[in-house]
Amino acid sequence: MAGLGQRRRTGGDLECEIDMVPIMNMFLVLIPFLLASSSFLNLKAINTSVPVMAETSVPAEQDKKKPEIKITATVKLEVNRISLEATSSELPEAKLKVMDAVVKKDSKGEYAYDQLAVALLKIKELYPKSDTLILVPSDAILYDAIVKTMDVARSYEGQKLFPSVVISGQVQ
Secondary structure (H helix, E strand, O other): OOOOOOOOOOOOOOOOOOOOOOHHHHHHHHHHHHHHHHHOOOOOOOOOOOOOOOOOOOOOHHHHHOOOOEEEEEEEEOOOEEEEEEEOOOOOOHHHHHOEEEEEEEEOOOOOOHHHHHHHHHHHOOOOOOOEEEEEOOOOOHHHHHHHHHHHHHHOOOOOOEEEEEEOOOOO
């Protein structure tokens, strides 16, 4: 009896070929499918920023010059209307209340963005250094309405209004 670790060879080497055709067929189908499906994923981004509470200090050079007044417009996007409020630490409350506006939906149920743009244009003409708008959408507002509001706030009929749009949540 032969030892446990020994094998007996019987006449010559066995030739064994692996059939590669099914594997090649699989790659022939799989590679074009992966290449075709990868082109369907397109991501887009809208540039916006988040409000940050910070203390600012005015350099000594700006203390000598009278700084121009900046207004921060706050647009509250609600289900039935758009509310515009102006805020500034440099103006009294009575002057700011004059710039406030409420734009209701029209008879078709769409926001009247032209009225909003006119109200923002009025603020921009009075205070041209103003460049920040805070957009506060409610939870039920659709993405499309937020983007349209941002577009109207940035420019209207070729004129730049508030290029820096900040999206914020409602504080409860």
